[in-house]
Amino acid sequence: MRPLTLQRLFLRCAVLAAILFVVVVIALKLGAVQVSLYGLGLDLLHVLLRRTTALSSNYDMIVIDIRLPRILLSIVVGASLAVAGTSFQALLRNPLADPYVLGVSSGASLGAILTLIAEPYLAVPLAFAAVATPIGASLGAAATVTAVYFLGRRDGQLDSNTLLLSGIISTSFLSAIIMFLITTLAGRGDLRGMSFWLMGDLSSSLQPSLHWVLGIGFLVATGVIYTTASDLNLLLAGEKEAMHLGVDVRRVRIVVYIAASILTGLAVSVSGAIGYVGLLVPHVMRLIFGSDHRILIPTSAFGGAIAVVIADTLARTIVAPSELPVGAMTALAGAPLFIYLLRRKFA
Amino acid sequence: MGRTIQVPQNLRRIVSLSPNLTETLYALGLQDLLVGDTDYCDFPAAAQHKPKVGGVINPSIEAVVALQPDLVLVTKLSNRPETVDALAQLGIPSYATDPHTIQEIISSIQHLADLMGASEAGSALAKELQRRLADTQRRVAQLPRSRVLFIVWTQPLISIGKDTFIADALHYAGAESIVDVAQSWPQVNLEEVARLQPDFLVFAGSHAEIMPLKIASLSELPGWRLLDAVRSHRYVHTDDSIDRPAPRLISAIEDLARQFHPEAFSDKPAAAPDHPEKDSGATAPSSPPAPNANALFGASRHLAAQNLQRAEGLACAR
Amino acid sequence: MPAPTNSAGNPLTASDIRLSVEQVSYAYSANPTQAPLFTLEASSFQARPGEIVAILGPNASGKSTLLKLIAGVQAPLSGRVLLDGFITHSLAPRIRAQRIAMVQQDSPLLFPSRAWEFVLQGRHPYSRSLRFETENDINIARNALAQVGAEHLSDRWMDQISGGEKQRVILARALAQQPLLLLLDEPTLHLDIGSQVGLLDTLRRLAAENRYTVVVVTHELNLAAEYADQIVLLQKGRSLRVGPPSAVYQRELLEQVFQTPLSIESSPSGRPRVTILPGANS
Secondary structure, three states: OOOOHHHHHHHHHHHHHHHHHHHHHHHHHHHOOOOOOOHHHHHHHHHOOOOHHHHHHHHHHHHHHHHHHHHHHHHHHHHHHHHHHHHHHHOOOOOOOOOOOHHHHHHEEEHHHHHHHHHOOOOHHHHOOOHHHHHHHHHHHHHHHHHHHHHOOOOOOOHHHHHHHHHHHHHHHHHHHHHHHHHHHOOHHHHHHHHHHHOOOOOOOOOOOHHHHHHHHHHHHHHHHHHHHHHHHHHHHHHHHHHHHHOOHHHHHHHHHHHHHHHHHHHHHHHHOOOOOOHHHHHHHHHHHOHHHHHHHHHHHHHHHHHHHHHHHHHHOOOEEOOOOHHHHHHHHHHHHHHHHHHHHOO | OOOOOOOOOOOOOOOOHHHHHHHHHHHOOOOOHHEOOOOOOOOHHHHHHOOOOOOHHHHHHHHHOOOOOOOOEEEEOOHHHHHHHHHHOOOOEEEEOOOHHHOOOOOOHHHHHHHOHHHHHHHHHHHHHHHHHHHHHHHHOOOOOEEEEEEOOOOOOOOOOOOOOOHHHHHHHEEEEEEOOOOOEEOOOOOOOHHHOOEEEEHHHHHHHHHHHHHHHHHOOHHHHOHHHHOOEEEEEEHHHOOOOOOHHHHHHHHHHHHHHHHHHOOOOOOOOOOOOHHHOOOOOOOOOOOOOOHHHHHHHHOOOOOOOOOHHOOOOO | OOOOEEEOOOOOOOOOEEEEEEEEEEEEEOOOOOOOOOOEEEEEEEOOOOOOEEOOOOOOHHHHHHHHHHHHOOOEEEEEEEEEEEEEHHOOOOHHHHHHHOOOOOOOOOOOOEEHHOOOOOOHHHOOOOEEEEEEEEHHHHHHHOOOOOOOHHHOEEHHHHHHHHHHHHHHHHHHOOEEEEEEEEEOOOOOHHHHHHHHHHHHHHHHHHHOEEEEEEEEEEHHHHHEEEEEEEEEEEEEEOOOOHHOOOOOHHHHHHHOOOEEEEOOOOOEEEOOOOOOOO
């Protein structure tokens, strides 16, 4: 009998954090511009101390201003998707659930596309121009989440199967609308931009304010989900059983649904729909650490971050100076991994 | 398309399934032969009044057939083989063009004219286009080439490959694209662009209309801010004729050359009257960050929608 | 009927009663405007610590519904269920789980766990939101496994043990909740005879040792007769009789309820024993 303790949790998270750190350092080193780690370290120090004029060269500015934000974005997006995936698998009691199964990404894509179409006709102030698309995407995601919530109820409560079905139907419906819009839109340029949402892309520069929104949103939503971690363990053993063991199933369902949808919505709004992370990272973590959500949630967060940083680094270095979509990288790695896990029957 | 077709001797009725071919027909004076074109054939204005058969990638085969054309004109770049096959099965031949360089564009214009029995008009037009190209070349030949980034889309950053006619057009305009990739529409790493520091960022018309605010707000974004071209608002803006392999492309080349190397054109007045839809706004490379650049930019977008001539605007950009 | 007495033979007083089911009824209709599809008419009984009550009846007689009302997860249409003076339905879920434990038929686990992990879940009502299990919790879980004779299964995976063993572990989890009231819904359904008897023996021992009140839903006539102190006989939502087995097991009554000819004798332990007579009904 070796139950989970705070110590063991910290230890595992520390190991994963160390791995993440190493991966980040490697990612910082790789790219179109060559940097030395020592110079990089000094630059980071200068940036932290706000002495940007002391930066050694323009090249290092490139790393700080372009590469580093991109890596940080990868971390937050990867962690968000992995935690969302874990939550939805628990909520829907389905090992094939991923963050997009309830239609959030389709809703975000539609919101983004509509924003792109409408932008010339709206009087958007300059300050909001750069965030117009992410905001549009978030609104689309929120609308979809709300609609699926109301469709997914049975007897006034969220029901796993009904929720899953409504999610799948919404996804199809929204995808059809997106396809319709894409084929009737003029110009090849528009199509190019759209493929970003469908495949996922981390190359967008974000306004600093967005960074804060993402970071804080991730921490809050994950924190909220974590408070229900032991409830989720029981939910997976059976709803009725959970109820009899004192879990307020109704409350837990709503809380997890909203928080996980927020995580997904935020991630998709800034980086499109990067696949396989939300589906597979939870399974891999379960294989290694077990199904107790009190450890699964934090380790999935780290695992997702590591996975996406690696995928994005590959995406931007393999065919430099061109880039591949990061979703292609995750799919290339994810599909074989999925098959392997399938054969182990989702340990 | 690598296929030989039987072209009827007497061509009376033509349908064009590509906007650039529609333009070319008008430039050759053959618009009376045109009985139908696509929804996107918008230049010259008269082309909009022709009977429409649908989109470029998805025209209505029925509508085409209903017009009883002798020949259908397509391009390999925009039209689909399925469309051609469907028409062929109904006994309607298609003629395809696929130019990749400026010279190929000019010769394909000539071939088209020959096909239509208007060889004279064809060679006259080709000669005129070559003359204008040579003139532009002469002016910019001695000057160092401007290094530019041609932007199709900003997020994600997409540019043009080295084998496209747009890249060739940039050559003729006294510039070169900093993207040296074989892929036609590559997604480019921003780091690479920041390292190469292009002199200008080039935006083409239709896209700029969709994302003017995005362009103006680039200077707010951390990565883009590193580009000198962004900080100094060295944006070159041209209309969508750069996208179309048609006679107007030569005007676009002239326009671009003028914006890249204004000093080479000081003796020549701007914008001939036969280009009512030209639109651009730019500042010279050495000017300090111009606070009115955005105003110019915003104003030009507004005015372009009203089809006003911008000759005065060009002249004042010194 | 003679005046009710407690197990010591003394006349019972109000303070002896732990569970009091008072005239609870329930109705379920798919549509508020339609007539109810199913009704449970007012039923009552009482139980003391250490007692085993069996709710008996054929299928669709309302047994599981009554159990849910007792468990407090469903509000009765009328009447109330009191556990040590508290209305079960009004208790907060956590508190309720500290007093009432339900043993249901085993549902498939999505991601299998080990037996000790499973039993440890029974401590959930006692742990605060972000805390981990304490030394105390672990001891209680271990103890619970010992009490059902399943300590040797502690490290085994739940999907790799037999049906009977699984049932024991599920019972251990309920014991880990340290409840006052133990509810079981058809616990012997998928078990072989040996396991059935073993389970009920364990229940009887636990009820006596730990002073649990146990309510078991079953349709097994003989097991109920052998192990229960009280029987609640239901048919089509109506409780026909409540009392000790000797009072309830009357031939005409049972034949009417179960729609099959029977004969009733006495078993070696003095309890009634029912024998189903073949043929005659179609």
